[in-house]
Amino acid sequence: MLIIFDWDGTILDSSDKIVACMQAGAREFGVEACAAEDIRNIIGLELSIAIATLYPELSADGVEALRAAYVRSFILADQQPCQMFAGVEESLRALKAAGHDLCVATGKSRRGLDRVFAGLPISSLFSASRCADETASKPDPLMLAQLCAERGYEPASALMVGDTEYDLEMASRIAMPSVGVSYGVHSVARLQRWQPLAVIDYFSGLLPIVGELSR
Template sequence: MLFVFDWDGTLLDSTDKIAGCMQKAIAELGLPERSTEQAKSIIGLGLPEAVQTLFPEIDKAIIPEVTAAYSRHFVADDQTPCDFFPNVDDVLKQLRAEGHLLAVATGKSRRGLNRVLANMSLTDFFDGSRCADETASKPDPLMLNQLLQELDVEVSSAVMVGDTDFDLGMAANAGMRSIGVSYGAHSVERLLPHKPVRIIDRFEELLEWG
């Protein structure tokens, strides 16, 4: 089985940090304030798409300034790194030991994902990964389709695990099963319309599935 994981809000407890850094970037550029819940609502999208969603009427020429400001604040905050949610590390290692393939499909940039993987000594842990700046942003299914092709796995032998409706929508668009987590950026009510095969409250519940 191929398990494809979203990163922020699914594996890593980073949604508060992401929302806070986005709010700092917005304030830096003098844009209208957005609440923490509004900032969390766009987690999972690529950065340009996230800014466009938060500010539908924004001049597109300003979007790179916002994304650059966000990235500066996020990197500056690396001195207080985020941790995995409880039991994530142990569950991932057990899934690998059982012979499953593990991949990441994230709205992070490639540079951002590589940095956090290096910081957590996980550079060579996952079998594959796709980031929003090297393919289409969620909920487009392209990154999942690319991972399936790269790892030579049929869609029927894969499952997407995520905390946002962008994750589960991407899986639905790819014809892939999905599992939602209840503890991330989006409410369970936002996940259910995509018909996940299961909603889990604790990461270790993955071991009970399938």
């Protein structure tokens, strides 16, 4: 079975860092820092789209300047790596050992994902990934369609796992089953709008769901 995972807020406990770096980038750029909840709402979108959503008054040049300030802040903060959520590594290894094909679909840039991959013991478990600077941003389902085509699966026989409504919406738009996680940035109510198979409270809760789907 093809299982496609979101990254930030699903596998990596990085939302607090993203919020802090966006606020630091805003201060460096010279605009008012947005509230943490507003920033959490845009996690998962491609970075320039996220910034334009937070600051609709900015010109295209302004968005790119604030993006650069955020990236500088994030790279500096990356000297203290984020941790994976509890049970992630063990569960991913169990899924891989059971023969499942694991991929990543993320709003991160390719450079950003590769930088994180380099410091984690799970990168070799993933057979493919798509980043927001390589394809259309979530909730457009293009990155899911591309991963399915690359790995040789129909969307209906794959599974999307994520913590935001952007993840579940893009799965819904190509009739791909999905599972939400409740420990990320969007509320269970927002996730339930997209009719996931389940919303799990801990990562290892995915294992019995995949087991049932694989019968």
